[in-house]
Amino acid sequence: MYLTRDEERIYEGELGWAKKKAMEILVAIGDLNDAARLIPVKSAHISGVSYRTIGDAFVFIQDLDGSVAVDATLNPMGMDRALWRAMGITEEFAERQSRVLAAYSRLGISPECTCVPYLLAGVRPDTGSHLAWAESSAVLYANSVIGARTNMEGAPSALAAALIGKTPLYGLHMDDNRLPGLKVKVDCALTDADYSALGYLIGDLAEDRIPLIELSGSLPDRDELKHLSAAIGATGAVGMYHVKGVTPEAIRGIDESYIEEEVEIERRDLDDVYEYCDPEVIAIGCPHCSHTELRQICRYLKSGGKKVRRDVFVFTARRIRDQLLDVVYEIERYGVRVICDTCYVVSPAFEHYRSLLTNSGKMKRYVPLICGGASVQLCSTEECIRAAFG
Ligand code: F3S
Secondary structure: OOOOHHHHHHHOOOOOHHHHHHHHHHHHHHHHOOOOOEEEOOEEEEOOOOHHHHHHHHHHHHOOOOOOOOEEEEOOEOOOOOOOOOOOOOHHHHHHHHHHHHHHHHOOOOOOEOOOHHHOOOOOOOOOOEEEEOOHHHHHHHHHHHOOEOOOOOHHHHHHHHHHOEEEOOHHHOHHHHOOOEEEEEOOOOOOOHHHHHHHHHHHHHOOOOEEEEOOOOOOOHHHHHHHHHHHHHHOOOOOOEEOOOOHHHHHOOOOOOOOEEEEEOHHHHHOOOOOOOOOEEEEEEEEEOHHHHHHHHHHHHHHOOOOOOEEEEEEOHHHHHHOHHHHHHHHHOOOEEEEOEOOOOOHHHOOOOEEEEOOHHHHHHHHHHOOOOEEEEOOHHHHHHHHOO
């Protein structure tokens, strides 16, 4: 991969050990993927923040000197920074988690711990901008819904890109690699968690082919696309999708000549994703809830008119919570706990539950695999809240 003179100086270590290591990572990835050169990125989003997943490997971050070259945000960590005691997090975990956060913050990375950086003012990327984001749900949303460009970075490559402010030019940064290879026709109307179910199915079908989705009913809103993105990212290996008439590149008109297969998804395929379990706990907010979703949950609780009888957790970004404190306090009056900075999957606080109800296709895939094997039932947001009163 070609390096400019300045990039070579970083590679040789003239700007310090941390930038040298970061540049070595980017060059190795670039060489592996036949990238011609590095390109500047607008922002980086870094995963590997929860002490539950990163463990003591975080000490290497403590050793890094210098600071990030572009805006950078963090994925959820393992606890709510204010409510960790109430969550049952141990002192030892909290102390280690705080050190992870401090290590990232020292590099100039925003301690915003959320998987929906694209919902935060000042962080949301522009169409066409190049990014280095980890977190599959955010990568799919950025590429597909916003029309920005990022590969599915891992924690080390996102951090390396943040430190250098650049990423190798390959993969989804290039026009030709953003074309669909699979067409998915959906022959029924969809709403709410149907998009989680649809993404859950499409991820499995797509493998590494970018799907072009043709819907037959009304068009999805941003929250539904958020859930579609998360579910495709959870079950598949692609970093983007198109929805005809909805996502920016599909609106402009897309080259369909590389489509090698066409599949149809019917109502009964989606219904098969909605298995039954008797839930011990209800969790909403994977990906983290938007402003609209928090208001919607509040409305559903009000129409129930009484306190919930099961454990119910709602996850959101701290900045979104702080902007909607009146709504959050109202939600909490019904006995629902609103949690920030973390989520059900990356925190150790929820491992003891054996059965879960959610509107998230990503949780449906991940919770049985990495949260102690709990069973998961998918249902609409409204049904989740209705079940909470049961
Ligand atoms: Fe976000 Fe955690 Fe889900 S990081 S996408 S809430 S698994």
